Amino acid sequence: MIVFWCGTALMACIILLIVWLPAVRTGKIPNSDIRKNTNIALYHRQMALADKQFGNSEKEKFLLDELKQEISISLLQNIDSSAPQLPLNSSSSRLFIIPLIMTALVLLIPSLGYGLYGQYQQSAEYSQQEHTDPFAGMNVEQIQDRVMTELQKRIRQAPNDSDAWFMLGQRYLNGNEFDNALIAFDRTEKIRGQDAELLTAKAATLYYQAGQRMTPQAKTWLNDALRLDPNHVTALMLLASDHFLNAQYQQAIDIWQSLLDSNNPKVNRVKLIEAINMARMMK
Template sequence: MIKKIVMLFLLLCSLNVHAQIVDTWAFNSNEEQELSLQIASQLRCPQCQNQNLLESNAPTAVSMRHQVFKMVSEGKSESQIKRYMTERYGDFVLYNPPLTLSTLLLWLLPVFAVLCIIFILWKTLKVKNKINQPVILLDNAIPLIEKYNQTHSDIQLLPAINNEETLQHSHWNKISNTLILIIICIMIAGYFLLPRFHSTLDLYQRQNDPILLFTPLERETQDLQRLQADIRQSPENSELWAVLGEYYLYQNSYENALIAYGYALKYRGENAQLYAAIATVMYYQAGQVVTNDTQKMIDKALSLDKNEVTALMLLASDAFINANYTTAINIWQNLLDSNNPRVNRAQIIEAIHMAKLMENSGKQ
């Protein structure tokens, strides 16, 4: 009994706990941090789809979150940041997208579905009320039945009444089934009409131009086009290839990201950050699982820099997701001890506190 009371108390305490993503971004002031977090909380992660940028640890959310932080530090307003995000990722990143032709179905479909459900329930209750009032109907119909029986027998009368009720019930079933079928068809059609897509591979376009090794994205932004043009002018610039790899990582185009990071590693040489970036791509490509290849990339990154932040944060995040709280705490503590300027100490301390809380609750 005491154990149940303690568990209930911990559950009530957890209502006031707000989980925040562990990040390494260093803000210039508390006001800048507050504004950045406020804007990031209003934007949806395109990869997770049901989490905002602060709640998600997906690579797309991390990159978008950092872009928000960067634009806030540059003095951009909230409207400018949201406009930039919608131009790059579409209106889907907004929790309340504007009413346009492309989002009209998204806004009207729930209303139509609710109205149809209300109509079906109303008709069902109406039919049931008719069935549940036979005594009243018979009392009113007795004079008519007696008059009718002068020329017809009861055996002829009752089947006629039953047939009429059966026809009405059958007619209503057809209407309700048709409405349900229409709703299902609209929902299926809406899924394909909404702006979500996966571009197909164009293998026949592989030529000497390294840019054409990538599967084309349906909505290439001006930034991507400029970046591709810069790479064609300086094909051995490893920094440009790394930026391109990060861009494809934002788009969840993992194969393209690996190709870009491969070129960056080729022209830059052994680099801990690039190995950690490749490990991150492999990790999310495998569905947030540390495979043997991912572990090899992490090991290479840490062999070059034992305090490489991205690699250690990836290990800590994976340990936390898999409930290996002790391992996650140790890694985060090592990051704190390294005094790396890339580390956000306040957020890591908060993450350690959360991991300890989860660890203690699991032991009870």
Template sequence: MGFTVLLVVGLLIIWRGHASSDRESARTPILLSIVLLALSVGVYAFLGQPTYQPAGGVSNEAENSDLAGLTGTEFNQKRIEEIQNKLRDDKQNGELWYALGNAYMYASEYANAALSFSYSARLADEPQANIFSAQATAIYYRDGQRLSTEVDQLLDQALALDENNLPTLMLLASDYFLNARYQKAIDTWQQALDSEHPDLNRVELITAINRAKKLL
């Protein structure tokens, strides 16, 4: 779920920043299609799923009562505060740093997200492709949607560990598309398609590819 939020946030920023011209507006359906391709695959890089639990062992019933009526922003802020409290007692917990990074991404606090993901990477027992891709994405948006040398290096590390790392491929494809490198975008989406990952929405990905082809 965390990386889905991450990509949705990023693509909404892309849409807001490029909606002023007719040609960029024509790209919007493709970008919105990419959102549907955002995967929960390996988002929590250590165990494959969230391990974060509310502080203090609060029961689900009590937790739901406390969260009732909160907006998405308020809920996320509460989550940030709870993770921060846990980290005060366990600063060496890489999973918590990763969860904090995702929460910061939702809040559009990209610098804080990048820092949190960097701590998660340092604390991982072994290099994790999804941590590198998350860190790269945070820096990418922090720097105004720019593929800097630092971002390239992180994405290279992710792909060295997993040549079909889907978050990495989605970020690269969307950047290629935004910079009118349509064939590169198509090729990268095709690579994701060829990976045949079971969670991949093939229909939406093929739709995105076909729409991009119309702009060649």
């Protein structure tokens, strides 16, 4: 901040000097020069007029010399006398309009700059405090523990938060804690009821708990999920994987091809093509 204000002050001084110096030099004309030139012109006119008023007689020449002497003395006195500067005329006054405007801008811009700089500082501090990566420097286990802690904290604060319960169940499923996953999914179902996503998650839990075997209950939940949403990607992928593992390659290819043809943005097309090609090779 000190650097900001020092730089601003230095720049303002330079700008004011550049703006005002030409205006001051142009707008102020020394009154002594104007008075001197005026007196000299008046002197010449008085001398010419005196020559016309007197003739060539001795007396008139004597009077003419005395008059010219008085005119010369008067000129010297007027030149030596000091006088204040003449006021500037309207045209020279206009020379100061632009410098005045520039001065106002020079004084105003730093204030605006400070306001913007302060807002930028607040925004930068907010970004550093609120938008830094919360998982920076953590390994996978630490990240999972952090997520679990945050979800449990969220559930304690809002016990009927079905999204939090569902995400908690997914975290348990990913960690192979199948019993805890089913408990979390059952709690989710009590809060928001059944849907294709929840039924698929429960079916997947039983499927992986049984060592990637489709148990009767898992099959029931999976069929219920597809009945609610026939195009549910996760349910179809789980069913296709089960067909592939049981050497039912054509059934797996049919499901993967239908997902590929659906142009669903949730589908990984590269992985599907690889899976289809592998299933064709296994046939």
